[in-house]
Amino acid sequence: MPVKCSFCRKRYERAGAYETHLRSAHANLDIVLASTIRNPPADVLTDRGTDLSDANEPIEHSDSDYESDPAGDTAGSERDAPDDTLRREPETEVLEDNTYPVAAEQEDYPGAGEAIGEVKEYKEECRDLCENPWAPFASAQGFKLASWFIESKVSKTRINDYFSNGIGNSTSVGYSSMHTLENLLRHLDPYSPYLQWLEGHVEDGQRTLPFFYRNVLDCVRYLLRQIAYRDDLVYAPRREYDQSGQRIYAEMHTADWWWDVQVLPRSLFYVKAY
Amino acid sequence: MVPIIGMSDQTNLTNFSGDKKAWPVYMTIGNLPSTIRNRPGSMAILLLGLLPIPPKLAKSSRADKLQRLINADTLRGVFELIFAPLNGAAREGAPIDCADGKIRRCFPIMSGWIADHMENVTLHGIKSNACPKCEVPPEELGSRAGHHRARDYARYERYERENPSLDSETHDAAHARYTNETHGIKRGPNVFQGLVRVSTPDLHMPDMLHTIYLGLFKHMMDWIQGFLKKHARQQAFDDAWKALPSDPGFFVPKKAYREVTH
Numbered sequence: 001m002p003v004k005c006s007f008c009r010k011r012y013e014r015a016g017a018y019e020t021h022l023r024s025a026h027a028n029l030d031i032v033l034a035s036t037i038r039n040p041p042a043d044v045l046t047d048r049g050t051d052l053s054d055a056n057e058p059i060e061h062s063d064s065d066y067e068s069d070p071a072g073d074t075a076g077s078e079r080d081a082p083d084d085t086l087r088r089e090p091e092t093e094v095l096e097d098n099t100y101p102v103a104a105e106q107e108d109y110p111g112a113g114e115a116i117g118e119v120k121e122y123k124e125e126c127r128d129l130c131e132n133p134w135a136p137f138a139s140a141q142g143f144k145l146a147s148w149f150i151e152s153k154v155s156k157t158r159i160n161d162y163f164s165n166g167i168g169n170s171t172s173v174g175y176s177s178m179h180t181l182e183n184l185l186r187h188l189d190p191y192s193p194y195l196q197w198l199e200g201h202v203e204d205g206q207r208t209l210p211f212f213y214r215n216v217l218d219c220v221r222y223l224l225r226q227i228a229y230r231d232d233l234v235y236a237p238r239r240e241y242d243q244s245g246q247r248i249y250a251e252m253h254t255a256d257w258w259w260d261v262q263v264l265p266r267s268l269f270y271v272k273a274y
Numbered sequence: 275m276v277p278i279i280g281m282s283d284q285t286n287l288t289n290f291s292g293d294k295k296a297w298p299v300y301m302t303i304g305n306l307p308s309t310i311r312n313r314p315g316s317m318a319i320l321l322l323g324l325l326p327i328p329p330k331l332a333k334s335s336r337a338d339k340l341q342r343l344i345n346a347d348t349l350r351g352v353f354e355l356i357f358a359p360l361n362g363a364a365r366e367g368a369p370i371d372c373a374d375g376k377i378r379r380c381f382p383i384m385s386g387w388i389a390d391h392m393e394n395v396t397l398h399g400i401k402s403n404a405c406p407k408c409e410v411p412p413e414e415l416g417s418r419a420g421h422h423r424a425r426d427y428a429r430y431e432r433y434e435r436e437n438p439s440l441d442s443e444t445h446d447a448a449h450a451r452y453t454n455e456t457h458g459i460k461r462g463p464n465v466f467q468g469l470v471r472v473s474t475p476d477l478h479m480p481d482m483l484h485t486i487y488l489g490l491f492k493h494m495m496d497w498i499q500g501f502l503k504k505h506a507r508q509q510a511f512d513d514a515w516k517a518l519p520s521d522p523g524f525f526v527p528k529k530a531y532r533e534v535t536h
Contacts, residue, residue, distance in 0.1 A: 112275070115376035122375035195320065200355055202326060202348045211352060213323030216301065217359040220276055220382050221370050223303050223318060230373040232310045237275075252277065252304040252385075261383060261471060262275050 103240035103248055112262050113235030129227070136187040138174030145173050146181060194222035237262050276370075277304030277385035278360070281319070283393055284327070297325040299356070304385055323356055325349075346399060346460075353397075353465035360384065364470040384469050387477045394478055397465050398427070404458025406478040412458065425475040427464040430454050495531065 003018060004011050007026045012018035128135060137143040145168070149159055156178040162168050163176050175181045186192065197212050224233065237258035240248040249255050281300040301322040302311050311318040326348070360382055362368075367379040389397065394406045403412040408422040433450035466474045480486055502508045512530035 113378060115372075116369060116379050117377035119371045119375045119377055122371075126375070200352065202352055209326035209348075211324060211326040213299075213352075213356050214320070215359050216278065216322065216356060217363055217368065217382060219301055219320045219322060220278065220303060220380070223320070224276070224305065224370050224372050224380070227373050228316075229306055229310065229318070232307055233305045233373055234307065235305065235372070235378060251307050257385065257476075258275065258277060258304070261385075 104243045105241040105245075107239040107241075109237045109259060109262050112237060126227070136184050139172065142173035142175065146175075146184070149181070150185075191222050191225050194218040194225075276380045276382040278302075278382055279304055279386045279388065280322070280384065281388040282325075282397070283389060284396075295327045297327055299323045299325060303382075323352075325352055349396070350465050354468075357384070357469060361468075361470045364472075381471070384466065384472045384477065386479045387466070388479050388481075390481050398474075398478075399460050399464050401458040401460055407475045409457050411456070424473075425457075427467050427474045430457065430459045431464065431467055499531070 003013075005018065005021060005026075007022075010021060012021060134140050134143045137146065148154075154162075159178045159181065175184055195214060195218070197214060200211050200213060201208050202211065203209075223229070234251070234253045237253050239259065240250070240254050242248055252258060279302050281302075282298065284295055284297045299322045300319050302319045306316075306318050310316050364381055364383050367381045369377050370380040372378050387394075387397070392402065394400075395402045395404075398406045400406060401412075403415075405415065406425070408424050410422040430453075433454055436446070436450065464474055466472065466477055498511070499508070502511050515531050516529070
């Protein structure tokens with residue numbers, strides 16, 4: 001829900017934009033200063049404040065144009081965050097706000113996270129993803145209809161009704177019943193066999209209790225194999241330092257534990273022994 | 275290396291279906307940055323298992339004590355089964371296909387277990403007033419008095435194994451019982467014991483939501499309320515509290531702090 005600025009009529013969707021606005025447009029208000037204590041020191045603040053307010057100027061106007069119109073509000077907030085579909089907004093914002101320092105120098109653990117081979121048919125898989133983003137569905141319409149069915153939790157019988165009553169056109173979407181839709185859904189996640197459930201039984205002296213679990217190693221395989229995570233996965237520990245040479249601790253791989261436990265490839269053990 | 279982060283919590287399902295409980299165990303990996311893995315839409319946290327819930331027991335009769343032991347062993351057995359695939363891979367590494375099309379030799383190692391304190395108590399087999407990380411006696415908790423040795427769960431377990439009988443009167447048994455008693459060890463093994471390349475006391479992570487944030491905030495507010503009461507300024511504080519401006523992601527209080535139950 002967008003928040004209305006307490007001092008004027010502009011509306012903001014995200015905390016970062018709102019703070020920038022407060023800092024630039026209402027900088028003379030004492031209460032604003034009190035609420036921005038956690039922000040960078042004054043010299044950095046004025047520099048950044050002017051920078052960002054320049055960049056945000058047109059956006060703010062578009063926001064205030066639509067202030068009382070609900071439909072306009074959403075349009076304004078969409079313009080406010082054009083990259084939201086990429087979902088990387090929060091991180092870039094944190095970097096801009098400079099709430100934690102960016103590493104000036106970094107040291108990688110030698111030899112850690114090295115590749116030992118190539119995944120077969122990986123290139124084909126990526127190419128297929130690019131060439132036909134709607135696969136395994138025949139068309140965009142087929143995909144959208146299916147995701148609408150699933151997200152609005154339409155029951156299986158109702159989906160079957162949808163096709164058998166002739167409301168929907170099965171030729172254009174590529175499936176004609178819940179059964180064929182389920183087959184397609186199975187193709188959607190090719191690694192789902194990794195997530196198979198296993199059944200175990202334990203005895204507690206009186207009765208045998210069943211319980212269900214998954215193979216941990218397969219769960220790891222599943223997560224590491226997700227192409228969606230390709231740009232975010234970290235394979236090796238790293239030590240990060242800021243300009244003055246101070247160590248920065250941020251994500252898990254920049255802390256000590258991973259570095260200490262990291263296992264070297266066997267060939268490197270001998271190198272290290274010298 | 276693939277650091278595995280586990281999570282578990284017993285949950286009451288009373289609201290859904292009578293007197294039922296569920297005990298889900300989740301896992302994710304530390305290779306994903308925390309911003310990605312903690313985002314609900316990224317699907318990075320997998321349900322690893324649903325554990326059996328031992329039946330609730332009335333206060334301790336002798337038969338129940340035995341049942342408690344059996345339950346603890348059962349729990350241990352379940353976790354051993356779930357973690358079994360890890361040990362070989364953690365020792366030797368396993369080739370795993372990665373998202374960038376490369377194969378890497380991966381060492382999946384349990385790195386942390388996120389749970390609230392009562393959950394840790396169950397999993398580590400300690401008493402509810404004991405610390406899962408070190409051997410600080412309960413009465414010294416929070417006093418900052420001295421440094422205490424990290425817990426050595428292997429030792430407790432050895433003591434227990436070597437002295438299986440609860441009531442034997444030999445010197446060794448008495449000593450073992452005394453040690454485990456003073457260190458706040460309930461009978462029953464620690465479920466994480468025996469994992470390759472894992473130091474059991476290090477698995478315990480501070481419970482941010484329950485202990486750190488909530489605890490600190492409540493403590494601070496109690497102090498402030500007391501202070502304001504002493505100086506008869508409560509009304510001024512309530513006015514300021516209610517006048518807080520709105521901010522994205524921040525819920526504006528409509529009532530005074532002391533009028534709300536927490």
